[in-house]
Amino acid sequence: MRRVDELREQTVWKSDPHTQVKHLVYRHYLQCWMGKILQTFPEATIVDAFAGPGVYTDGPPGSPIVVAKTFLEHTAYRRFNKLNLVCLEERTDRVEELRRQFAKLSPSPQLNISVQAPGVFAEQPRLSTLAHRGRAETPVLWLIDPFDLKSAPFSLIRRCLAGPRDEVLFTLFTNELHRFCQRENFDKTMTPYFGGTHWQSAVPERRGRREAFATAYQQGLKDQELFTGGFGIKVSNQSARYHLVLATHSEAGLKCWAPVTWKLDHYSGQGASAETAGALSLFDEASVVDRLDVALRAYAGTAQRWETLSSQAARLNHMDKHLRQVLDKLAAQGLAFRVDPVRARTAWPEGCTVRFYAPEDVADEAS
Template sequence: MSTITSTLWNIEPHTKAKHAILKNYLNAWYPILNRFDKRLNYIDGFAGPGKYSDGEIGSPILVLDLVKAHTRDLKGEFNFIFIEKDKERYEYLISEIKNRTYPDHFNIHIANDEYDKYLTELLNSLDKDGSSLAPTFAFIDPFGFKGIPFKLIKRLLAMPKVEVFITFMIDSINRFLEVENVESTMTELFDSEDIISLIPKWKERRDEIRKFYQGKLSENAKFVRYFLMSDEHSKPIYYLFFATNHPTGHMRMKEAMWKVDSGGSFRFSDETDENQQMLFTDSHDEKLFNIIKSKFIKGKYKVVDLRLFVENDTPYLVKHLKQALKYAEENSFIKVDCIKSNKCKRRGKTFPDEVIIELN
């Protein structure tokens, strides 16, 4: 699977984009969660050495530094669990962390172990004590697709306030699917005995595999989003899947993804040709309005009904809804009442929750 054998390796543009999403999201996650919970966990299941050969920092350092930068507005105990199987990378990570100083209320645990084994033992011991994880963000970032059994993800998502962010190596999975000796790995990855017989029937294989995995996540989490990373030839390498049971987490992750891909296709390519990149960018007003029309039959609705749908069931944000409604009003696709549901007068061209619109 992975051809990287050295302790450190060069960072790729798509890894930088992945780190940007992680950073955008956790910058929001820590302060929001910390209002209610004084103990927060970050688990990096495939931690890496903490550094790239070109000097860029790896995910463990990125997250430690990010939380440290919030020290003034965060109060409580912050646990960081970094799991790294490779001995040299594990030792490198220890020395990288030792070279830095972190506050006393950071509990940093670094394990030279396998993600599956380590976390299963941790969850078993919690089960035994009848306890559960504090709110946790689990980053599962393997090189390939081995050692990430779906059963463990299911266990994580069954706990309140646990979210997962998974690198799903679609390209490797697609290439290796029919090789006989990966059958058990695939069965474990999808928690499905059927996957091997299903695949040959699929025409758009990559897409069907993505949908299957997304479906598995959706059975265990209320909200699932994904972001596609492609190589310099725009060939898909992996999907970043995010699964959470919390609407706020879902919204913040969508914002984090939009920041990295303002075109809104939720994808990033290592492609450097700007014209190629432009292909990803198109107008969303019409697209979103059509999504709304396919969901809501003709009639009158309060904007709040549309907002909840857009926030919870689409990749779009509230600002996109407002733009789409503006576009629809300007083109007479909707009528807008001048009196709002709270009996107050509507201010022209605005769409707060109480505005009533009529879909033609």
């Protein structure tokens, strides 16, 4: 049976390697998100908008169970406030199976599980009401992993981000976009999916078209004044099968996201397959930090606080360890100098101020 037929016809289906990588991303991000949010706010919500049956025929848990188990097994669980887990699934048979899977878990007074009656993501306004529980400021993380392009248009994604503490983790089907973007009339699907025609900028790209579509989608989110990150889920060492895209109102979301991507891809933080996720490589000591290097050099002639530099690093999907790595390199070239504090136990402590110089400044001094 073809994979597409299996997903359409069966209640439960077999897992695949790239799904396990996706769930690994979920778990790592949830570890950080829960650790921060559930110890700060009295309650928060996670919405799994395409929940599925909660299990695969070969045993691995589905995404709703991954969320619940991450909560129950978290090292900070005893300090957590309330988490609402809202699950939506279209098919009755899968809703029933999902409820059976949840019934196998140990109950917790801090975890409120709500499996909705069969429904579709187009009911987003109702889901949002359930998620926010009458308070727009309630933190809500939306997991949106649809089966096709038409089920999750950009207009609905944007609605999921209406609250000030809403976040979305979205599966972007970059392989399908790459394959079908030039088919006749496919623009009628593409434009609603992207929320505009900016997807067309990716079409001329040949070898890097999948990544170009991910960049275009993220640009649409940035145009909404959102912070965003992406990660390619690959099959073996081939191009990305799809991308996971994070959208958040807070830079704190990026501070959780970057460590996840670099944990799974030590070299570039951009993508992984089941074979490479978390694996060490020959390049581990030379992580790609070119964009961060360019960004810091642009500060030549100014002094910048650590907070500004850390923010810049996060926006480029880098962690503070990468920031320190680049600062070490620039300092060795005479292009970065810590001016405050005068004394410190480490070269680049949090809260420090760094002055940057241009190469010509150093050349003039040497002549």
